[in-house]
Amino acid sequence: MGTTHLESVPEPKYWHLKTVLSEALDSEFTVGEILPNERELAARFGVARATLRQALEQLELEGRLQRRRGVGTTVAPPRVGVAVGTGQQAWPGGGDDAWRAVDSTDAVPPSTVATALEIPCEQSVHIVRRSRVSHGQPVAAELLYVPHASVPDLSAIDTANQAARARAVLRELQRLPLDTQDRAVELGSARADDAKELDRLPGAPVLVVTTRFFAAGRTAALSVATYRADTCRLTFGASGGVEIHHGPERQAS
Amino acid sequence: MGTTHLESVPEPKYWHLKTVLSEALDSEFTVGEILPNERELAARFGVARATLRQALEQLELEGRLQRRRGVGTTVAPPRVGVAVGTGQQAWPGGGDDAWRAVDSTDAVPPSTVATALEIPCEQSVHIVRRSRVSHGQPVAAELLYVPHASVPDLSAIDTANQAARARAVLRELQRLPLDTQDRAVELGSARADDAKELDRLPGAPVLVVTTRFFAAGRTAALSVATYRADTCRLTFGASGGVEIHHGPERQAS
DNA sequence: GAGTGGTCTAGACCACCGC
DNA sequence: CGGTGGTCTAGACCACTCT
Numbered sequence: 001m002g003t004t005h006l007e008s009v010p011e012p013k014y015w016h017l018k019t020v021l022s023e024a025l026d027s028e029f030t031v032g033e034i035l036p037n038e039r040e041l042a043a044r045f046g047v048a049r050a051t052l053r054q055a056l057e058q059l060e061l062e063g064r065l066q067r068r069r070g071v072g073t074t075v076a077p078p079r080v081g082v083a084v085g086t087g088q089q090a091w092p093g094g095g096d097d098a099w100r101a102v103d104s105t106d107a108v109p110p111s112t113v114a115t116a117l118e119i120p121c122e123q124s125v126h127i128v129r130r131s132r133v134s135h136g137q138p139v140a141a142e143l144l145y146v147p148h149a150s151v152p153d154l155s156a157i158d159t160a161n162q163a164a165r166a167r168a169v170l171r172e173l174q175r176l177p178l179d180t181q182d183r184a185v186e187l188g189s190a191r192a193d194d195a196k197e198l199d200r201l202p203g204a205p206v207l208v209v210t211t212r213f214f215a216a217g218r219t220a221a222l223s224v225a226t227y228r229a230d231t232c233r234l235t236f237g238a239s240g241g242v243e244i245h246h247g248p249e250r251q252a253s
Numbered sequence: 254m255g256t257t258h259l260e261s262v263p264e265p266k267y268w269h270l271k272t273v274l275s276e277a278l279d280s281e282f283t284v285g286e287i288l289p290n291e292r293e294l295a296a297r298f299g300v301a302r303a304t305l306r307q308a309l310e311q312l313e314l315e316g317r318l319q320r321r322r323g324v325g326t327t328v329a330p331p332r333v334g335v336a337v338g339t340g341q342q343a344w345p346g347g348g349d350d351a352w353r354a355v356d357s358t359d360a361v362p363p364s365t366v367a368t369a370l371e372i373p374c375e376q377s378v379h380i381v382r383r384s385r386v387s388h389g390q391p392v393a394a395e396l397l398y399v400p401h402a403s404v405p406d407l408s409a410i411d412t413a414n415q416a417a418r419a420r421a422v423l424r425e426l427q428r429l430p431l432d433t434q435d436r437a438v439e440l441g442s443a444r445a446d447d448a449k450e451l452d453r454l455p456g457a458p459v460l461v462v463t464t465r466f467f468a469a470g471r472t473a474a475l476s477v478a479t480y481r482a483d484t485c486r487l488t489f490g491a492s493g494g495v496e497i498h499h500g501p502e503r504q505a506s
Numbered sequence: 507g508a509g510t511g512g513t514c515t516a517g518a519c520c521a522c523c524g525c
Numbered sequence: 526c527g528g529t530g531g532t533c534t535a536g537a538c539c540a541c542t543c544t
Contacts, residue, residue: 186316233438
């Protein structure tokens with residue numbers, strides 16, 4: 001009959017495209033190089049632009065590409081390892097801290113945060129915004145929620161200078177004896193304000209790191225940090241982390 | 254003059270749709286409930302199906318929805334906390350381990366893995382496959398790469414019984430004195446085989462946890478575990494983790 | 507077989523960047 | 526201004542699951 005159903009499970013075009021592009025990136029392109037534009041690439045591969053974009057989207061998700069509106073699509077450098085937990089427990093804002101305090105406000109947190117802090121809903125807390133830069137690129141934005149009870153001696157603050165206010169909250173926090181902390185990592189999408197800070201579009205994939213700080217038998221602070229998922233590899237433990245992934249794949253038989 | 258440019262920055266339709274749907278999920282739906290199908294939803298909101306799908310995709314990415322071909326779209330339960338690091342260091346396969354050994358082969362690993370293991374390219378290693386189930390759902394698939402040098406006493410193995418072979422490798426590994434380990438978490442997309450194991454489509458977003466085990470001054474083993482990003486929240490540290498996120502958002506002013 | 511989500515097309519217009 | 530990626534449309538067909 002001739003029709004030896006070669007592909008009883010034909011893989012989707014965009015999936016095949018992704019593989020082809022991925023191999024081309026390994027062999028024919030260098031980091032930072034700009035690719036042909038989407039319309040041309042689509043024509044070259046004989047697919048609709050939407051299909052090509054589906055492949056590009058995945059490659060961007062995997063940190064292989066970087067796309068910027070009005071500019072073009074470039075080959076991304078390998079993900080930067082970003083140290084998240086050094087092993088020992090520490091308050092935010094300590095000596096070797098990679099963060100920069102931006103400002104601080106006093107507001108009612110989302111109800112989910114209030115629950116985690118074990119405080120009543122509608123009760124306001126200090127909200128410290130911080131940002132983190134690595135290799136010249138913004139990689140993370142953080143909201144640190146600190147109940148008033150955790151920093152009782154914070155008084156007569158200069159409300160005008162927001163950055164100073166933020167630093168004052170962090171300084172007061174250091175004086176508490178830190179008991180333990182725990183951490184969770186999950187996938188999320190960037191809210192509008194985070195996206196702006198991370199130089200991405202709203203909805204961009206981010207890794208959300210939630211850290212709870214315990215002191216004096218209470219939850220003394222809660223940090224919600226959103227990292228750019230396309231450019232970051234979060235590392236835990238002593239050393240710098242592992243350099244793995246995407247590369248000429250040789251499948252285990 | 255009536256045109257007081259209400260929306261000088263008109264947010265995209267799919268973004269607005271996502272917000273509307275998200276609020277509807279909070280108030281009008283219960284976990285497990287199935288939503289109207291995509292064609293109907295698109296008609297109801299007066300948008301093209303592709304646009305609706307863009308909103309659904311994001312909600313699925315955030316763990317709010319679960320979509321299954323041939324079945325429908327359902328409201329997802331909150332993400333399950335999955336303990337990844339207990340704080341203390343331990344070999345895989347130890348007593349309280351949540352993993353199930355599947356099988357083991359002997360093959361040449363990808364070059365990136367060979368580099369991390371500090372072994373020559375083309376040198377074969379033990380590759381142990383394991384899978385992890387939580388609340389009755391598969392949540393992770395792992396490939397554990399073990400150089401032959403790390404398990405020298407592994408001899409006369411029953412090559413027929415793959416699962417037994419896997420357990421034998423893990424057992425031998427326990428006898429090594431573990432020095433340290435380090436860990437990295439990054440976003441990836443599921444390879445075809447992982448996707449099958451995780452009951453997802455290829456390309457589904459996953460959290461890739463790479464763990465390096467050091468013993469006797471060498472990298473004694475390397476684990477690459479892929480977790481379903483839509484259903485999992487990876488927790489580190491002692492307790493079960495934090496329950497945060499997506500919920501009626503009250504923005505800090 | 508009926509109904510679902512997944513893929514794909516060929517177009518259009520918009521928002522943004524750099525010249 | 527021209528060129529880029531981002532959004533959106535209205536259709537079509539396919540792969541899958543359930544009954």
